[in-house]
Amino acid sequence: MVLIIFPICNHWAHGDVMNNKTIRLIDTFALAGVCFSLIEAFYYQLIRGELPCAFCNLIRVAFMLFGAGLLLNLRFGTNRWNYVLSAAGALIGALISLLFMFAKAPPSTTPTGSAIFGLHMYTWSFIIFMGAIMYCVVLLALFDNRGGEAKIYARMPRLASLMAVLFVVLTGGNLLSAFLQNGFGTFRAGGQQHYEMLYNGDVMKP
Amino acid sequence: MIYTSFIPVLFAFFAALASFKSLRLARILWIIAAALVIIWTCHHGAHHLPDLQSLGSW
Numbered sequence: 001m002v003l004i005i006f007p008i009c010n011h012w013a014h015g016d017v018m019n020n021k022t023i024r025l026i027d028t029f030a031l032a033g034v035c036f037s038l039i040e041a042f043y044y045q046l047i048r049g050e051l052p053c054a055f056c057n058l059i060r061v062a063f064m065l066f067g068a069g070l071l072l073n074l075r076f077g078t079n080r081w082n083y084v085l086s087a088a089g090a091l092i093g094a095l096i097s098l099l100f101m102f103a104k105a106p107p108s109t110t111p112t113g114s115a116i117f118g119l120h121m122y123t124w125s126f127i128i129f130m131g132a133i134m135y136c137v138v139l140l141a142l143f144d145n146r147g148g149e150a151k152i153y154a155r156m157p158r159l160a161s162l163m164a165v166l167f168v169v170l171t172g173g174n175l176l177s178a179f180l181q182n183g184f185g186t187f188r189a190g191g192q193q194h195y196e197m198l199y200n201g202d203v204m205k206p
Numbered sequence: 207m208i209y210t211s212f213i214p215v216l217f218a219f220f221a222a223l224a225s226f227k228s229l230r231l232a233r234i235l236w237i238i239a240a241a242l243v244i245i246w247t248c249h250h251g252a253h254h255l256p257d258l259q260s261l262g263s264w
Contacts, residue, residue: 054250057211061243064218068225068236076229085236092240096247103254105261164226171222175215182211187250 004029004135018142023078024160027070030135031163034067037128038170044121045177050113051195052177054187055100059125060174062096065089066132067167074160078143083136090132097126112190209249214242 004026018026041060044050052060069086073079100122104111113121156164182188183196221235258264 175219178212187211
């Protein structure tokens, strides 16, 4: 977090743009944050046994959409449209999280999943997506576009390559998880106990 | 089943793979994945309308 915020504040204070190398480093840390969020979701799913509901799965894809723009920046060079893609993904994720929060607002409803520091995961994801939208806005302001057209990098930096591969692996993991959990059916509501493709005896709430 | 659960994730996975090869193809696949997430959210969100209506005026 400090590694992302400090250089941004420093350039903002000077009203300056950043060079592409600095921006790529910040994008790498942001992609690491996306990977951390997806790993944390798998921790609650695989270790704590809390299977994701429909909105939870869709929020995960929204995290991937936010990470998509960052991944394309790292692979093909920083481009404004990639930040637009990331911001759109973050906006979609924020709206799903907000819908989830409203759906769980009535006192008669039961929360889905564990609370972290008193807030449930859909509330945390809303906060994170709001930060992600601001991230895209600020990076667009700091991005120096005078470098010309985007280019394909022959070699990505080692840390960026690691994060890119981890991101793809986590995306594949989510695909496998969604298939095992729901098979060829629709996403289920919260409270699912078993994977549909491994055991289909769950009695789901309506 | 139209709203098969893994379809948006499948497009996201192929988009992630394409992100290493083709910028144009990757963008198209990511945009399709985003559109699918919106459609799937509308489908599942419709089930929560009674809860939302209990929250007062909008």
